Amino acid sequence: MTIKYCGLLTMTFQKEITLKAKNRGFHLVTNEILSQITEIAKVKVGIANIFIKHTSASLTINENVSSDVLRDLEKHFNKFVPEEAPYYEHIYEGSDDMPAHIKSSVLGQSLSIPITNGKLNLGTWQGIYFGEHRNYGGSRKVVVTIIGE
Amino acid sequence: MTIKYCGLLTMTFQKEITLKAKNRGFHLVTNEILSQITEIAKVKVGIANIFIKHTSASLTINENVSSDVLRDLEKHFNKFVPEEAPYYEHIYEGSDDMPAHIKSSVLGQSLSIPITNGKLNLGTWQGIYFGEHRNYGGSRKVVVTIIGE
Amino acid sequence: MTIKYCGLLTMTFQKEITLKAKNRGFHLVTNEILSQITEIAKVKVGIANIFIKHTSASLTINENVSSDVLRDLEKHFNKFVPEEAPYYEHIYEGSDDMPAHIKSSVLGQSLSIPITNGKLNLGTWQGIYFGEHRNYGGSRKVVVTIIGE
Numbered sequence: 001m002t003i004k005y006c007g008l009l010t011m012t013f014q015k016e017i018t019l020k021a022k023n024r025g026f027h028l029v030t031n032e033i034l035s036q037i038t039e040i041a042k043v044k045v046g047i048a049n050i051f052i053k054h055t056s057a058s059l060t061i062n063e064n065v066s067s068d069v070l071r072d073l074e075k076h077f078n079k080f081v082p083e084e085a086p087y088y089e090h091i092y093e094g095s096d097d098m099p100a101h102i103k104s105s106v107l108g109q110s111l112s113i114p115i116t117n118g119k120l121n122l123g124t125w126q127g128i129y130f131g132e133h134r135n136y137g138g139s140r141k142v143v144v145t146i147i148g149e
Numbered sequence: 150m151t152i153k154y155c156g157l158l159t160m161t162f163q164k165e166i167t168l169k170a171k172n173r174g175f176h177l178v179t180n181e182i183l184s185q186i187t188e189i190a191k192v193k194v195g196i197a198n199i200f201i202k203h204t205s206a207s208l209t210i211n212e213n214v215s216s217d218v219l220r221d222l223e224k225h226f227n228k229f230v231p232e233e234a235p236y237y238e239h240i241y242e243g244s245d246d247m248p249a250h251i252k253s254s255v256l257g258q259s260l261s262i263p264i265t266n267g268k269l270n271l272g273t274w275q276g277i278y279f280g281e282h283r284n285y286g287g288s289r290k291v292v293v294t295i296i297g298e
Numbered sequence: 299m300t301i302k303y304c305g306l307l308t309m310t311f312q313k314e315i316t317l318k319a320k321n322r323g324f325h326l327v328t329n330e331i332l333s334q335i336t337e338i339a340k341v342k343v344g345i346a347n348i349f350i351k352h353t354s355a356s357l358t359i360n361e362n363v364s365s366d367v368l369r370d371l372e373k374h375f376n377k378f379v380p381e382e383a384p385y386y387e388h389i390y391e392g393s394d395d396m397p398a399h400i401k402s403s404v405l406g407q408s409l410s411i412p413i414t415n416g417k418l419n420l421g422t423w424q425g426i427y428f429g430e431h432r433n434y435g436g437s438r439k440v441v442v443t444i445i446g447e
């Protein structure tokens with residue numbers, strides 16, 4: 001258990017980074033993100049907000065070892081957010097488009113993660129997942145905002 | 150890509166606002182919220198936390214142009230969070246009540262969005278959706294908290 | 299409606315706490331969390347980030363009175379995130395494991411809640427739910443980070 005209590009030294013840091021284009025599905029991107037925000041090492045205690053500027057992709061946290069979790073997540077969401085549901089009206093951008101919007105809202109477009117001693121304070125098995133929900137999504141923009149001391 | 154790094158000038162701002170009563174379904178409320186927090190213009194870099202104080206409504210981010218996305222989201226959730234599931238015990242406030250609680254937890258009651266140069270740093274196609282999950286939800290209270298410089 | 303505007307006095311506070319082991323299902327943990335972060339009383343205005351360091355549990359907000367909402371949530375997710383789906387590859391840690399990962403991502407591992415006058419600014423009916431998605435999850439670690447004045 002750690003307790004930190006500070007005053008008068010809070011800072012705000014923000015950077016827009018890019019995630020390279022990826023295949024449809026889930027991808028572990030902890031290192032791709034951290035390698036672009038090395039400034040986090042200066043923060044003793046704070047919060048990192050990681051926000052993806054798209055409505056057909058998502059950010060979530062899940063298991064950082066087994067690649068089958070990535071694949072099973074994709075299969076789950078493909079079943080429970082089906083393509084070509086008969087009631088979809090928003091179909092003119094392809095059968096993957098409306099399901100991508102739904103997955104993006106269910107999983108979320110932002111993460112708020114504690115920072116402790118210059119690192120994201122993730123659990124042993126936690127990693128950052130990027131969900132690419134379009135068949136061809138291209139590169140994706142992410143804004144990282146850090147507030148802390 | 151922008152980088153901002155600041156110290157000693159962080160501020161916290163908070164305001165409770167009201168969203169007018171709306172029909173059941175999803176509604177684009179970016180402008181209804183922004184028009185009530187004009188103080189955001191003073192913030193160069195920070196985070197806005199937008200929190201809805203209810204358990205049968207939700208806030209999420211999705212496509213800000215096509216109104217059919219709003220309707221398709223409602224139809225999706227009505228199918229995958231059904232009313233009158235035979236195993237519901239919480240039924241005394243109406244058949245729309247327990248599904249509203251589930252939708253509220255799946256979609257979430259708060260958003261954390263980066264602020265850059267006095268504006269929410271949303272993607273081109275991103276807007277704030279309010280999900281009214283009750284048949285007659287009435288007006289809804291939202292707390293906006295901004296931390297930044 | 300309240301407006302607060304402050305400068306030069308922002309502080310960051312962080313503490314790692316433990317939630318006692320609980321049965322699979324949803325549990326109202328508002329008091330178990332608040333009793334471990336009494337320092338919140340010193341914060342006039344700010345944000346509390348509550349982050350669970352696990353990938354098979356979740357934190358969400360829902361109804362704080364009726365215990366049947368807790369049970370109905372569990373039944374809903376057991377149906378719509380089934381065990382033993384034929385397409386799961388990640389099965390070697392038990393039939394409850396892959397569904398637990400999915401539920402954790404759908405519901406989320408963190409909450410960002412406004413603080414006003416020394417208290418979490420929750421709605422009248424809002425409480426913090428802990429979702430234990432493993433059959434035997436054990437105790438769970440949570441990091442609370444508070445930024446405010």
